[in-house]
Amino acid sequence: MTETTEATRAVVVERDFPYPPSKIWRALTQPHLIAEWLMSNNFSPEAGHRFTLSADWGKVDCEVQTVETNRSLSYRWDTKDLRSIVTWTLAPTATGTSLRMEQRGFTTEQKSYFQGATVGWPRFIAQLGEVASRLD
Template identity: 30%
Template sequence: MTEAQLTFDGETDVVIRRRFSHPPEKVWRALTEPALIRQWLSPDLTDCRMDARPSGSFRYDWPEFFFSGPVLDARAPHHMVHVEHFNGDTSQGPTVTTTLAADGTGTRMTVVMRYKDAAARAKAIEQGFTDGIAEVYARIEDIGFPG
């Protein structure tokens, strides 16, 4: 499974699974270091901040919109939980749990995006929040990790 697999679980969850050739430590860096996040998430980011620790927060800005929220739990390099708000709307954002597990010399990543109810998940899908996930995560494979 080198391409991201997206499934819907129950009424509230979006689950993404993908295998990377990089070890968990490097995938963690890709998910938490702003300079690396910019390489795979979007070349259009105008601001990118990530404080990957409990009580930390993140913010990713594009010219027209932003995602931000608190980091609830972080245990490098295997586990992070954060809440993802779209344009500051705290009523609809999912709680996102990311798990990285060693898989040979690579990593198995599982992301569970849990929405508050079926309507919130349906709205997120309708707004395109799940579009392009396979292509975005595929870019992590191409990162040249410094240091």
């Protein structure tokens, strides 16, 4: 799903998982688990913490904006000329967790970034689910 505003666009992915929010939260916030589904990193779930996500294609400079344990997490996602915000929202359900990821800040000129995020995030989130499925 995508949303468009006058100045920027956003990529939104929503998934339901049969795991409690605490398992999804661990996969979102523990560096060794993040490395399994996203990229190598030096993440820490503390507002103001600056961290880097690294892959063979380059790196993403990030800064944690908000942290509400087992509920929401947001961070700046800056790479090359893309300045965006990634927000994760977790909601408990009768069968597990509803997860919503939104990356907002793509300008209309940033078609390659937008397309990459549109294709990439569903894959990353599927891998996140696989990581969560292995947690005790």
